[in-house]
Amino acid sequence: GENVEQHPSTLSVQEGDSAVIKCTYSDSASNYFPWYKQELGKGPQLIIDIRSNVGEKKDQRIAVTLNKTAKHFSLHITETQPEDSAVYFCAVYSNYQLIWGAGTKLIIKP
């Protein structure tokens, strides 16, 4: 079955700098790759997603890139702000379900 690995587990960046989180997956047939943001005590919030027929997608300060050949995709956050502090999860859609990475705790230092 599908396996998703996410790195790093913790990322600390200075406010205003960029943050990059990377995920790899194993099933080359997978074709939908969402990113979720989860704040303490809340459910995951879909922030951006990409399908396999697209290499990059951008939404304001957030972008996702996909390399299908290498089977990896990345989340890029530019001009980080304190409200970006949260746990970020990548996921891969496989057989009706989402298979999730282990999460990255993003810390924004003032």
Add this chain to the structure above:
Amino acid sequence: DTGVSQDPRHKITKRGQNVTFRCDPISEHNRLYWYRQTLGQGPEFLTYFQNEAQLEKSRLLSDRFSAERPKGSFSTLEIQRTEQGDSAMYLCASSESSYEQYFGPGTRLTVT
């Protein structure tokens, strides 16, 4: 706000008791999912409904777990004879298409 809602938000129960959680999906969404999340981990898939039909169940869903979605609207997840290992956040998500899943706030279960 017409997002996914879950009730209760928190539940503390003694080992061996039964508990039931409710999920109300976004109104036009015909797909509903249950996931379980333990501390420091990503969510794990439990089960999936399309309308009222339960189409997929994870091996994580032992015979103590049962889920229903009568009339294809809200869903309930029941855990019988709770064990301490059942302590987790139970998340519900709904979807209109095959892909984008929108999550509720979750129900945090603590089994003492």
